[in-house]
Amino acid sequence: MMASFGMPGRVPDSEDEALRDAAAGENSSSALQKRWCSGMKRNSEMIVQELSAEKDSEVTFDEVVTARKERSQQYKRKQMRFLLLPGSRELNFWRASMVVVVLLAVVLAPLEMAFSYSRTISSLTWLYRLIDILFILDMIITFNVATTSHGRLETKRKTLAMNYARTWLVPDFFINFPWDLVLQGPGKTRKIAKILKLPKVFRVTRLLRAAGEEAHYFGTAANICGILLMGHYLSCIWVMLLIDCTIELDAQQLCPDMLTAYLQGLSVGLATLGGSDGWMRFILPVENEANSVNSVNFEWPAQYGALTDLTAALSCLMGFVLLGMLFSNLAHAMDRRHSHTRLFHARVANLQAAANQHQIPKELYSRIKRHYYYVWSCGSDTSKAILADATLSLDLRRELAYCFYGDILKQVPFLEMVDKHFLQQLCEFVEIEIFAAQDRIICAGDVGTELYFVAVGEVEVVLPQPKHEKGPVIKILHEGSFFGELGLLFPDSKHKVDVYGATAGWLLVVPRGTLETLCTEELLETFRFVALERIRKPGWVDQADVSIRSTGSTSQESGSDLEGIPTWDLKGYPVVGA
Incomplete structure (x- = not known):
């Protein structure tokens, strides 16, 4: 297995016996050190050599482990100088701020895409640019956030960057890059301008990631909010497809009221998610009131009906999928998502029940709950x-x-x-x-x-x-x-x-x-x-x-407490019968 450990039971040559007896007390520790140094990698061997050069006495196993740990901690401290640590005040503040920004972004992004003709929406351009800057800044900060894996703190920047690159770097770049500013020119049509704003709609994935990190705190309420958010998105999609207004037409009051159009789209979107043909409510009144002041200038050619039918069919199909996911998520929320997290909640519930039945000290209760959370995070x-x-x-x-x-x-x-x-x-x-x-x-x-x-x-x-x-x-x-x-x-x-x-x-x-x-x-x-x-x-x-002394393992023939324990020769081999 490990030939460098030597041969137990090997009897040394007779010429070594005198030297061994004379230097047993002086050299047994160095021979001892030589034994556990076998099988080490070069880094550990270098630590042993450095410690040996720094001190006159022998180097012990615990000193090597401690020195290696201190060296690792020094390396980590150098890396952590510009890193945000999990649980730190700065990181918690940034994540809480980004939750607010993400909620604002997922609400405003579809509104910006659908109601680009509205002067109210156009006046918020500065807010959209601020959100863009914050999302790009969040990408940069992600490269500088230490992570925890199996109870260990990961601080290697290369590892952190590779983990981000393998997961969310490409989607985040596609979603957060200001395509509408870079690619939109004076000759671009309104439809292309809306398409360039489309990636921002997917910033909802950042919200889902934030929710996933604290999944054990969410339940049915998160799923209900999710279906309402999808209704908001569908409402804006219907407005974007069916209303072709400009700022000039809105100034002449030829475009529908923003709130009215949004509420109609929301009701139609939720109806479509349920597989209903309620989308007709959004179109037929427009045809019947084509000459009224509040009518919409669709500028649709004759084939508009096919496109709206296709949109409605796809929305219904997506609705069936989303409803299936909703019911599944509801079941998972009631079942605490999966067995591992369910076990965590079951343990906490049992602890709470025991605390109600027995007088558990508050400090002990907190220790047990923190322990359960640590076990859950490690997945042991x-x-x-x-x-x-x-x-x-x-x-x-x-x-x-x-x-x-x-x-x-x-x-x-x-x-x-x-x-x-x-x-x-x-x-x-x-x-x-x-x-x-x-x-x-x-x-x-x-x-x-x-x-x-x-x-x-x-x-x-x-x-x-x-x-x-x-x-x-x-x-x-x-x-x-x-x-x-x-x-x-x-x-x-x-x-x-x-x-x-x-x-x-x-x-x-x-x-x-x-x-x-x-x-x-x-x-x-x-x-x-x-x-x-x-x-x-x-x-x-x-x-x-x-x-x-309490074990009775010492030799009765000698007064030495360590008699009966093998000694070693100058070559590092144990001596039988010494």
Whole structure:
């Protein structure tokens, strides 16, 4: 699996024994360091070399993980200097402002296209240009908004730009570019001018995207507003097709009143959506009152009836589709859109019911609700459900588990270059544990039977205190680190420290039996070496020594607390019987 880990059980040459005995205390730590350095990528090796050059003592595994995390955070801080972070005050203000702008745009865009002859609409040209500028500015800002994926903050500008380019960049450019200003010339007809304004109508997609980001807050009301918005669009489409007025005719009061025409179009649009022939109400009165003051100058040739019939037929067809979508959306809204979001709402509803029945402290209630939201945003319970599907073959389950957890396990420095097949087998038995900030993950006194890998977030190793109070923090473990390793070194030993969540995050939990079954002896020794490293570390040692004594694993023939633990020769090989 990992040949660089060495050969367990190898007895060194006799000429090394004297040197080993003389330098055991001095060099065992450096040999220990050499062991867990195997299998690392070049970046991690460079960090080890830099740390070794900066300090006189040996470099520990936790120092490498911490240094790598600090370097990653420094890189992120440089990238975040000009980025808007999710949940920040500036981004929330901009998004709230854009919701208002989008609502204004989706109402005004079809009105501008349909009632271009109206002096009232023409007087709002400055507002249309301001909306155009704000939408273009929103596109630029989108390139500078960090995103959250699976509980992690994505700050790489190249990744953010590629994600935007693959999704909404081209549609946004087509919709927001001022085609009517660039392409409209003095000789263009009114019909072409209306067509050039058509892309702005699709700014409604920006509203749908904003609604999709907060989908769990929307229900039936959003669907009703959607059908009314579609009626507004159809009303303006009917006016655009059937009324051919100019500003000059409107000045002579030969064009219909804007409000009257709009309300007629709205009623016809809603009727058409329902499959009715109510569109005739919009045409027949015009024919009967052709000579009245309020009549419309259609300037239609004889074949206008075919075009209106075709428009009505297409509107009815679109209406059937929209009504089907509406009923489907209503059902989804009642069912909370899909199973994952429905489960989130069910959990919150159960929590509210429990709070009504029992006296749950407000602070605890808020923590649980935030935890449910974090689980919903990560989608961790969804991955659990997929992997539990009995219809998946063993190979598919392993490939899928590796896709979920493989990169996370590779955050551990000495697992960066490990064989893929081994990681697939290990990922198959991985369990996810979600934690919130200040959640106690491990309690002192519990038997350690599992190894915990920090996938997202940070955890604090804390000295236990009486009355279950939180004690002083010994160490903060970052992504790529692990804890619970003393269970591999001393089976059935009890935890002597508490572990709390420093931030919200999640862990990959692997049973000790799985590690002992799948891992080679070399890899198990590497985990044990990290455990010994932590035992020897000042501050961690005091508690770990108590753990060692309590397990009865120490040798009875010697007074040394660490007797019975293997030592290493100068080449980094464990010595049997030392």
